[in-house]
Amino acid sequence: MSPTPDSAVRAYIEQHRAAFLDDLAEWLRIPSVSADPGRAADVRRSADWLAAKLKETGFPTVEVWETDGAPAVFAEWPSGDDDAPTVLVYGHHDVQPAAREDGWHTDPFEPVVKDGRLYGRGAADDKGQVFFHTLGVRAHLAATGRTAPAVNLKLIVEGEEEFGSPNFPALIRARADRLACDSVIVSDTGMWSEDTPTVCTGMRGLVECQIDLYGPDQDIHSGSFGGAVPNPATEAARLVAALHDEDRRVAIPGFYDGVVELTDAERELFAELPFDEERWQRTAHSHATLGEAGFSTLERVWARPTAEVNGIGGGYQGPGGKTIVPSSAQLKLSFRLVAGQDTDRIQQAVREWTAARLPGGVRHEIAFTGATRPCLTPLDHPALRSVVRAMGRAFGQKIRFTREGGSGPAADLQDVLGVPVLFLGISVPSDGWHAPNEKVELDLLMKGVETAAHLWDDLAGSTAGSIAGPDAPVAPGAP
Incomplete structure (x- = not known):
């Protein structure tokens, strides 16, 4: 034979x-x-x-x-x-x-x-x-x-x-x-x-950016001027706080436009996998799972778009205190995208959202470093x-x-x-x-x-x- x-x-x-x-x-x-x-x-x-x-x-x-x-x-x-x-x-x-x-x-x-x-x-x-x-x-x-x-x-x-x-x-x-x-x-x-x-x-696709915020022309005395002039570090924190709503959804207008939602069949297929959430959490070196309400951990990392703060900084970072209003602050953000989202539209939405949330007296520059489509x-x-x-x-x-x-x-x-x-x-x-x-x-x-x-x-x-x-x-x- x-x-x-x-x-x-x-x-x-x-x-x-x-x-x-x-x-x-x-x-x-x-x-x-x-x-x-x-x-x-x-x-x-x-x-x-x-x-x-x-x-x-x-x-x-x-x-x-x-x-x-x-x-x-x-x-x-x-x-x-x-x-x-x-x-x-x-x-x-x-x-x-x-x-x-x-x-x-x-x-x-x-x-x-x-x-x-x-x-x-x-x-x-x-x-x-x-x-x-x-x-x-x-x-x-x-x-x-x-x-x-x-x-x-x-x-x-x-x-x-x-x-x-x-x-x-x-x-x-x-x-x-x-x-x-x-x-x-x-x-x-x-x-x-x-x-x-x-x-x-x-x-998933990827969009990354750095946002630089500028306030006073130099670091200034927080006693003499604090509370009366815009603080770029405070505004950076306010941007980060506004990035998600109470359900951990990205709060940038238009962010979810076009998103291809998971079907019931796809969710069933994900659920078939022998997923051990505690083990996954240990692999992530994390003490808890957290993310968009209404979705499982696998659904969040595979099929939902996200916004992450990769870095935040500004002002004095040395030992002890230094009572200043800093002249600048920086944010690094990344956005993972799913099918149906367009990288150009996401970049424009982030630009418009940033500009709309900053007060007068805080100048900003935003730079995107490439983009990968989902x-x-x-x-x-x-x-x-x-x-x-x-x-x-x-x-x-x-x-x-x-x-x-x-x-x-x-x-x-x-x-x-x-x-x-x-x-x-x-x-x-x-x-x-x-x-x-x-x-x-x-x-x-x-x-x-x-x-x-x-x-x-x-x-x-x-x-x-x-x-x-x-x-x-x-x-x-x-x-």
């Missing part, structure tokens, strides 16, 4: 697992720290290494794309089928800074395998999750007997994600014709836990269903759903290319992104390989509707 496609995929992965991990370890040894100008040559070396490995994998087109900063890597492998969809995989090859003295048990750029885990900077974020696609596509070809993927497969792997992707939006706008696709797969995310595989369906994939989208089926085959269990409270460049791809963004990641919270002793669970990494091997055939439509995986509906009542 000939092997089933699933067993053929697993057999190929197991046969090539050791060589795959050797290659990944070689890539992890390159300290591609994009935030450190002294590592620019290493970031370039990382891009060149990946480009060579993608050629070795079989991609007929591989290019290193220059930006005003670090290079990105582009690869393309046509299916040969005029009707095949085009899929773009996104990831990044740069990593966070790391040094042994930060608390690493081993050299962060000398990978170590221990107890079924691969330790090293970038193991999970994001080299491991980018690299599993190389073995995944080869397993896909081996199991199906194809000489090219079932989809027109493209990759874009940037080199500046770890310090805000400053040049990525311009790159994708300039290269939009080459990046054109029907859907984007982002492999720079994770799952709920080792025992609860999940697919992320959205990320993205959300509908639960019934066919491409999301394909991701869920592919993961269901790999993990052999029901796939649940999460969102991501943070922000990333996925929305730029969604906006510029005009296509849905799907998330395929196998990392778990204990992997320690950005922390000492970052690692990836090797068994989960192989599940990522297996998921990728199944995904291309499903997205091409050859298995859509015939393989649902074990109990893996996309949403309650979904067909």
Whole structure:
């Protein structure tokens, strides 16, 4: 009896697992720290290494794309089928800074395998999750007997994600014709836990600003002038106090315009997750949970917009007292946004709200530092269903759903290319992104390989509707 496609995929992965991990370890040894100008040559070396490995994998087109900063890597492998969809995989090859003295048990750029885990900077974020696609596509070809993927497969792997992707939006706008696709797969995310595989369906957007307030031309005597002139530190505090109402909702007029509200089905799906609020609170190093009334903790961090005071200052901060009315004060604010909110409109609303609340005699300047748009994939989208089926085959269990409270460049791809963004990641919270002793669970990494091997055939439509995986509906009542 000939092997089933699933067993053929697993057999190929197991046969090539050791060589795959050797290659990944070689890539992890390159300290591609994009935030450190002294590592620019290493970031370039990382891009060149990946480009060579993608050629070795079989991609007929591989290019290193220059930006005003670090290079990105582009690869393309046509299916040969005029009707095949085009899929773009996104990831990044740069990593966070790391040094042994930060608390690493081993050299962060000398990978170590221990107890079924691969330790090293970038193991999970994001080299491991980018690299599993190389073995995944080869397993896909081996199991199906194809000489090219079932989809027109493209990759874009940037080199500046770890310090805000400053040049990525311009790159994708300039290269939009080459990046054109029907859907984007982002492999720079994770799952709920080792025992609860999940697919992320959205990320929040982000707007940040600094507000500088100016009152008297210099610090002045609080006895002689206090209570009779505007105090910028007091006005900063009044702005902060006015930021939320009694239900912890953001009180800026127009802030919630366009917000895509959670459906009952989505709230049910979030509630299915084995969420331990006390444990989450300990992870947050917080002594309580608090937020917008009427929503659970997960709903607040995944699906509701927020306003946070990141910093507040002004006046005398030294030892003892100094009885002054300070000449200036500062606020740093950040706003996490959800689907339906527009970053430009939010910035304008913050400007108008600030100006309206300040008294005469207090001059202010407000500066916004970039913006990231939110993205959300509908639960019934066919491409999301394909991701869920592919993961269901790999993990052999029901796939649940999460969102991501943070922000990333996925929305730029969604906006510029005009296509849905799907998330395929196998990392778990204990992997320690950005922390000492970052690692990836090797068994989960192989599940990522297996998921990728199944995904291309499903997205091409050859298995859509015939393989649902074990109990893996996309949403309650979904067909």
